[in-house]
Amino acid sequence: MRIKNMALFLTVLGPSLVLASGTEHHTVTMWDSDFKYRVLNFTIFAGLVYYLVANPIKDFFKGRSEGIANRLKEIEEKLQASKNAKKEAEANLLKAESKAKEIIEDATNEAKILSANIAEKNNTALAMLTKQAEEKQALEAKKVTRETINNLLNDGFENDDIAIDEAKVVSLISKKVA
16 A cells, blocks of 8 residues: 555656756747646546546446346346235135135025024924913813813702702712722
8 A cells, every 4th residue: 555655656746846847937838838747647647546446436336236236136036026926815815705605605505404404493393382282271171171060060069959868879879889
């Protein structure tokens, strides 16, 4: 680094020191002036600046363009991945829709079967309840008939109303026993 700085110093200031003129005075023309030396110095300076700065600038822009290319490549990969994910999601959506339709059909069929079973059980239970109600009604009718007959026999007839002698009672009991 020190050698580069020394070379730059000698390149820039060296020609100025060597070509510095004395105090004599004469007319200055384009060729007699120090213009060509200034141009030469500028050219050397520009060359050194190019030599020292060109490679880092090239590397910077090269790295920048590679970085942009890499980012563009990553973005394209992500875009392709998202397109693939979208296709998979659409395929999964179609599968899910068909599965949902299938589940709905199965649920509808099961509901029909269950409702038919419940209706059949209800009809059976209703028939049983009707039969039990008829049997209870017949039983109650018999019970009421018995009670009515008992009440009529017990209340309607008194011992004074019926004259039964012992011979009739013995004949009735012997008929029952025989």
